[in-house]
């Protein structure tokens with residue numbers, strides 16, 4: 301059995317990158333990875349901009365200024381100010397070329413067309429210089445960035461309408477098991493509701509992989525082989541859940557071997573997710589996640605997520621990790637390294653109740669997975685641990 305770090309490295313080492321580039325309107329590019337640098341075609345701000353409601357002045361060596369006009373946001377007049385003159389100005393308005401400071405209105409007393417300003421006025425105070433945020437010709441976003449709402453806002457502010465992004469991998473989720481019944485039907489004795497497929501499809505959706513296929517397979521060697529084979533033919537990434545352990549009806553490993561999927565690793569020294577399988581057939585990556593729902597989801601975040609990100613050209617592939625103190629003592633069960641469902645609060649991290657890999661309930665309250673190294677016994681309150689932040693939480 302290999303350790304977690306080796307398994308993660310092997311996944312990234314064997315990921316295949318999708319090279320097809322597509323052009324999208326920025327508003328449709330959320331969660332895609334930028335394939336080409338974006339260069340700004342404008343200075344931002346495009347003009348010297350007032351940062352306050354107040355008065356733009358041409359500084360004099362006295363405190364009284366005469367107000368000779370007004371500029372509001374959107375105006376395109378460029379009033380000429382002589383030394384000792386001021387214009388009424390509002391936040392976002394273009395500052396006249398001849399003004400060299402904007403004084404906020406709270407610092408001004410007005411008497412008809414005269415204003416009085418007390419104290420020293422710093423040169424160019426409250427004026428946002430042209431191109432302060434970015435200059436024409438500079439790189440606004442680098443290739444490899446995963447596009448988020450804030451990036452879309454920044455690009456829109458520069459007048460960008462379309463960007464080039466990598467096509468996303470096409471993903472198949474295959475769930476296996478005779479016991480699985482779709483929610484909505486009634487359960488016979490021995491049956492349970494299928495939840496892994498529904499969950500992984502939803503989590504993929506949440507991460508921007510909107511078009512995954514969900515395939516259901518019974519515990520039958522021939523149909524498992526056929527379904528796997530077809531999924532591999534038609535997708536870039538295949539995620540199977542269940543049937544990867546050593547039981548007589550766990551056909552996934554056997555079927556993968558028969559259809560010549562190369563095993564990169566099988567079994568990792570971790571809890572949950574010991575029987576995790578990762579393999580390749582040409583450029584297609586195949587994961588066999590354990591059937592236990594919490595094990596399947598943990599393995600998805602720790603192994604599948606980085607591969608998906610790498611395959612579409614993202615520069616950051618792993619989920620963000622932080623070091624954070626424990627809020628309470630925790631007694632570790634077993635000696636494998638563990639991913640524990642946890643909640644990050646203001647003063648540290650709390651390990652949640654219900655850690656069994658068969659129980660998915662606690663995941664709903666978790667915003668992180670705490671990684672406990674192998675052979676740990678007791679983690680003390682206040683002790684620092686590594687936490688992996690779950691996305692969209």
Ligand SMILES: Nc1nc2c(c(=O)[nH]1)N[C@H]1C(S)=C(S)[C@@H](COP(=O)(O)OP(=O)(O)OC[C@H]3O[C@@H](n4cnc5c(N)ncnc54)[C@H](O)[C@@H]3O)O[C@H]1N2
Nearest residue numbers: 475477494495496497542543544545550574590591592595
């Ligand atoms: N003799 C051994 N038995 C087991 C071992 C072992 O090392 N030796 N490992 C255990 C561990 S750890 C895990 S994890 C499981 C993994 O088993 P499989 O991946 O083969 O999964 P299944 O047996 O098919 O299912 C496990 C569990 O999960 C339920 N399940 C499966 N698919 C779904 C689904 N789509 N939705 C909801 N629930 C699902 C299934 O009914 C089982 O209860 O093996 C241990 N055994």
Ligand code: MOO
Nearest residue numbers: 572573574595657
């Ligand atoms: O690996 Mo299993 O997921 O520990 O229950």
